[in-house]
Amino acid sequence: MIGKSYFLLSLLQVGLSQDWKGDTPREVTAFEGSCVQIPCHYSYPSHLANQPRGGVWFNSKTLDVSSIAFHSRNHIFEAVQFRHRTRLSGNLKDGNCSLIINNVRREDAGPYFFRVEFHKGPNHNYPVTQIHVFDFTDKPTIFPAEIIAGKRVDISCTFNTTCNGTAPVLTWDTPTDVPGSVSNTVTQHGVTLTYTSVLTLIPSLKHHGHNLTCRVRSPSVSSKRIFTLIVQCRDSNQWITGLLGAGITSCIGLIGFIIYKCVRKGSSTGRGHSAQAEQVSSYSQGRQLDGSRRGDSKWEMKLNRIINEYQGPTYENCVFDRSLSHQKSKQFF
Missing domain, CATH: 2.60.40.10 (Immunoglobulins)
Structure with missing residues (x-):
């Protein structure tokens, strides 16, 4: 018991x-x-x-x-x-x-x-x-990425929550001329749920300055984050290198032609008159120098005109190196 x-x-x-x-x-x-x-x-x-x-x-x-x-x-x-x-x-x-x-x-x-x-x-x-x-004040987060014209890029937008209830919805608002595709995923780390939306697109220079908007929506509220596209050139000085090559070739041809014309004209005056020969020689040298200057001036005007043309609003974010022309000129002369 x-x-x-x-x-x-x-x-x-x-x-x-x-x-x-x-x-x-x-x-x-x-x-x-x-x-x-x-x-x-x-x-x-x-x-x-x-x-x-x-x-x-x-x-x-x-x-x-x-x-x-x-x-x-x-x-x-x-x-x-x-x-x-x-x-x-x-x-x-x-x-x-x-x-x-x-x-x-x-x-x-x-x-x-x-x-x-x-x-x-x-x-x-x-x-x-x-x-x-x-009040609902949470906003999604957009992670910046390097955006280069003509190159595919992925832009991510995320939203974190610790509530495993009605899932928030992430959407993108893009300009009509900026086509792209969207993929959505959900991951969990501890008690935190991360909703991610990835926008994939191939931007061009005309999209520079356009806004992308990522929105998070719940049943009765929403918030947004705005991202401005800063589109960079693939190689901002590639075009000017080619332009300089063509310009230098033109200068060589122009100067060669001027020298040829001056020499030919000096030879046709006769060698028996020394004073006249000296005068022609002096005139030829002046003509040669003057022609060279005119060719150089024309080249500078052409280069400046093309540079100014490519530095309009469409290409305002591209950095063109004008010093490149002077460097090439020094190498030539």
Whole structure:
């Protein structure tokens, strides 16, 4: 008899050794129009492990049946303002009692607590969590990328949330003449969910200065982030190198022609008249120098005209190196 009483007392002590414990935060921040999650994990005496149970969340500090935000056994007991907007993110059998509220409203602010109800056992209330509701101000993030004309580029837009409720939707607004494709993914790191949308496009110089807009939408709210395209030339000085080569070739031909004409004219005057020969020689040298200057002047005018043409609004973001022309000229002369 004594042995049997001792055995029953030991079982009672084991049962009481598992306290009723709840792991919930004191405060949670929510944004109007989005979803919010109250993390919740609970424990109970081990002898109740096989007992059927239900979970109830109250939007109050007391057992007010008119303020039931969630009821696992029968949703008809839930207050009208919460119906179809609340659910648990886990399984009660696993000790997970986390509550999710979708499409948060201003009137959702206030105290919440979780209550577990066993079919053939005691019930227990867990600590209170206060929800604070603010205006929706979160914006998506756009990661910058180097944008080169004619080269494919991926531009990423992300949005982070810790609520596994109604998923936000990421979309892109692009100019009609900027075609592209979009891919969306969702990844999870701990309790954080990252929604990513990648816009793939091949920009041209005419798209420089155009805006791309990434929007995040929830059932009743949205926000956006704007990204301005800064399109760079593939090689901003490639064209001027070719232009200089053609210009130098033209200069060589022009100077050669002038020298040829001067020499030919000097030879035709006769070699018997030294004074006249000197005069012709002097005239030829002056003509040669004058022609060279005119050719150089024409070359400079042509170069400046083309540079100015390519530095219009379309190419205002391309950096053209004018010093390149002077360097090439010095090498030639």
